Amino acid sequence: MVTAKFPGNYLSKLFTLLTIVIGLNLIFGCAAAKKKVAQPAAEERAVTTLDGKFDESFDPLSLEDDDIVIKRNNRGAKAAKPGLEALDLTDAQSTSENEAIPDSLLTYKEVDGFRVQIFAGRSVETATMTKSKAQLDFEPHRLKVYFIFEAPFYKIRIGDFTDRNQAERARELARKIGYREAFVVRSKVRVAENLGGE
Secondary structure (H helix, E strand, C coil), X not given: CCCCCCCHHHHHHHHHHHHHHHHHHHHHHHHHCCCCCCXXXXXXXXXXXXXXXXXXXXXXXXXXXXXXXXXXXXXXXXCCCCCCCCCCCCCHHHHHHHCCCCHHHCCEEEEEEEEEEEEEECCHHHHHHHHHHHHHHHHHHCCCEEEEEXXXXXXXXXXXXXXXXXXXXXXXXXXXXCCCCCEEEEEEEEEECCCCCC
């Protein structure tokens, strides 16, 4: 078998030439592959107009993103499960004073108290769905639902209790509804300020 022998100098020149050709091809090939993006007209680029108003021509519905769909139960039903009567977990005194006043007109203050935590997890989607379900579950009991983020966990808590016994009763209610891992936590809670001038 006859083999051709190439001098060492020839192979190094060939290798150098191939390296240069490949390098130039990469540089000019990638530069030519840039996509041209049409620039929007000057009136479309402006965020604010001369009179200071914002351009509101963007339609978020044009984005084709996935939406979270939550099936809703019949809102007319007070208790979702048999045997769960609506428990009054609020102070009788504060309820009678503030019941006739719309929530938007009440002023609140933060005090040390208790809430019942019904969920903690790292998934914002699961936390959002749990909050929506909890709002439906606890609406008949007039308990507010709170969505809290304490890195890295999303937490769902219910109620604003200044008394530990009320919080324990709400925890038992949450367990009966189906939140088996519900527990009482110390927290800052919102209470309506006394409007009677005391």
